[in-house]
Amino acid sequence: xxxxxxxxxxxxxxxxxxxxxxxxxxxxxxxxxxxxxxxxxxxxxxxxxxxxxxxxxxxxxxxxxxxxxxxxxxxxxxxxxxxxxxxxxxxxxxxxxxxxxxxxxxxxxxxxxxxxxxxxxxxxxxxxxxxxxxxxxxxxxxxxxxxxxxxxxxxxxxxxxxxxxxxxxxxxxxxxxxxxxxxxxxxxxxxxxxxxxxxxxxxxxxxxxxxxxxxxxxxxxxxxxxxxxxxxxxxxxxxxxxxxxxxxxxxxxxxxxxxxxxxxxxxxxxxxxxxxxxxxxxxxxxxx
Numbered sequence: 462x463x464x465x466x467x468x469x470x471x472x473x474x475x476x477x478x479x480x481x482x483x484x485x486x487x488x489x490x491x492x493x494x495x496x497x498x499x500x501x502x503x504x505x506x507x508x509x510x511x512x513x514x515x516x517x518x519x520x521x522x523x524x525x526x527x528x529x530x531x532x533x534x535x536x537x538x539x540x541x542x543x544x545x546x547x548x549x550x551x552x553x554x555x556x557x558x559x560x561x562x563x564x565x566x567x568x569x570x571x572x573x574x575x576x577x578x579x580x581x582x583x584x585x586x587x588x589x590x591x592x593x594x595x596x597x598x599x600x601x602x603x604x605x606x607x608x609x610x611x612x613x614x615x616x617x618x619x620x621x622x623x624x625x626x627x628x629x630x631x632x633x634x635x636x637x638x639x640x641x642x643x644x645x646x647x648x649x650x651x652x653x654x655x656x657x658x659x660x661x662x663x664x665x666x667x668x669x670x671x672x673x674x675x676x677x678x679x680x681x682x683x684x685x686x687x688x689x690x691x692x693x694x695x696x697x698x699x700x701x702x703x704x705x706x707x708x709x710x711x712x713x714x715x716x717x718x719x720x721x722x723x724x725x726x727x728x729x730x731x732x733x734x735x736x737x738x739x740x741x742x743x744x745x746x747x748x749x
Contacts, residue, residue: 463645463663464499464500464534464536464560464561464593464622464645464647464663464664465499465645465663465664465685466498466499466500466663466664466678466681466682466685467497467498467499467500467664467665467667467670467674467677467678467681467682468498468499468500468501468502468536468647468664468665468666468667469493469498469500469501469502469666469667469668469670469671469674470502470505470506470507470508470666470667470668470671471486471489471490471493471501471502471503471505471507471508471525471671472489472507472508472509472671472712472715472716472719472725473486473508473509473510473513473521474486474489474716474719474724474725474726474728475726475728475729475730476726476728477726477728479728479730481517481520481521482725482726482728483520483524485724485725485726486521486524486525486528486725487524487528488724488725489671489719489724489725490525490528490529491528492671492674492722492724493670493671493674494529494532494533495674496670496673496674496675496677496678497674497675497678497679497682498533498670498671498674498678499533499534499664499678500533500534500535500536500560501525501529501533501534501535501536502535502536502537502538502563502666503521503522503525503535503536503537503538504518504521504522504537504538504539505538505563505666506538506565506597506600506711507668507711507712507715508521508538508712509712509729509730509733510538512730512731515550518554519554519555522537522554522555522556522559523555526557526558526559529558531558534560534561535558535559535560536559536560536561536562536563536593536666537554537556537559537561537562537563537590538562538563538564538565538595539551539562539563539564540563540564540565540566540567540568540595541565541567541568542567542568542569542570544567544579544580544583544584545583547564547584548583548584548587548588551584551587551588551589551590552587552588552589556589556590559590560590560591561590561591561592561593561621562584562588562590562591562592562593563593563595563624563666564581564584564592564593564594564595565595565596565597565600565601566580566594566595566596566597566598566601566603566605567580567601567603568600568601568602568603569601569602571602571603572603574605574606574608574609577603577605577609578609578612578613581594581613581617581620582613582616582617585613585617585619585620586617586619588619591619591620591621592617592619592620592621593620593621593622593623593624593645593647594610594613594620594622594623594624595623595624595626595649596610596623596624596625596626596627596649597624597626597627597649598626598627599626604627604629604632605627606632607632607633607635607636607639610623610625610636610640611635611636611639611640614636614640614641614644615639615640615641620644621643621644621645622644622645622646622647622663623636623644623645623646623647624647624648624649624666625646625647625648625649625657625662626648626649626650628650628653630653630656630657633646633657633660633662634660637660637661637662645663646661646662646663647662647663647664647665647666648662648664648665648666649665649666650665651665651667651668651669651670651677651703651706652696652700652703652704654667654681654684655680655681655684655689655692655693655696658681658684658685658692659684659689663685664681664685665681668706668707668711668712668715669699669702669703669706669715669718671715671719672702672706672715672718672719672722673699673702676695676698676699677695677699679695680692680695680696683695699747701747702718702744702747705740705743705744705747706718706744708736708740709736709737709740710733710736712729712733713727713729713733713734713735713736714736714740714744716728716729716735717735717736717740717741717744717745718744718745718747718748721744721745721748722748727741
C-alpha cells in the first residue's frame, strides 16, 4: 500500500453544544483535498477521539468516507492501552472504504518492549486491514524502540509502516535502514518531515496541512523530488505557524487557524480548552 506524500490528521469540529459539526468537517475535507493532500486520517489524536462515543466514531467514519467519495485514500485511527478492546473495536466497526488502521502504542500502562511487540502482534493477526504503527512517546509515556519496530516490520506483512513521532533522527534512520523496502516510514511531526524525507521517509501525517494544504503539500512534494532548496524555502515560510499551532495544545491551535479561515469553530471538549488570546492573535495574524 502506498500512502506517500501528505496525509492529514483531521480535527473533529464541534458546535457550541459540543455535538459534532459535520457541516464544518465537510468543509475541511474539501479544503484538504482541493489543496492537494494525498490521504486523510480520521479518529486520531487531533480528532479528540478519546472524548468520542462509539456511535460518534462510527458516524465520523461514515461521514468522512461519504464526503471523500473515493477522491483520496482513508486511514482510521484505533489506539489505546487495552489490546483486546482495540481488536474488538476494529472488528466491530464498519470500515468499508478505509485502506488501513493507524494504531498508537499503548499509553499509561508503560509496557516493556516485548509487551509492545505482543500488543501489535495481536492486533495485526486480528485486523481486517493493514496496520500502521504509531510511536508518539510524548503522549504515551513510552518510546517504541527501533528494534521493536524493525522486528514487527519483518515478522508481519500486515504491518505496513510506522508514523514515527519520537523526533529521534538516529532511531528513525535505524528503522529505515533495517525494515523491508515496502515498509513505510512516515513522519508524525510537521517540522521533522522534511529532514526525514532526505533519508527515505515517504511523507507525513500532518496537523498543520489542513490549514495550509497547498503550501504544505508543495513542500512535501518538493522534498520527495529531492528539491530540498525549494522544500526548505517553503517550510521556512510557515515555520512560525507550525510552532504556534503546537505552542499550547493540539488541536486547540489548529482549530484557531481553521476558525480564522471560516472552516470550523474553536470549540473543544474538556479537558481541552481554547488557546490564549495572545496566541490566537498571533496565529490569526499569519493569515492576514
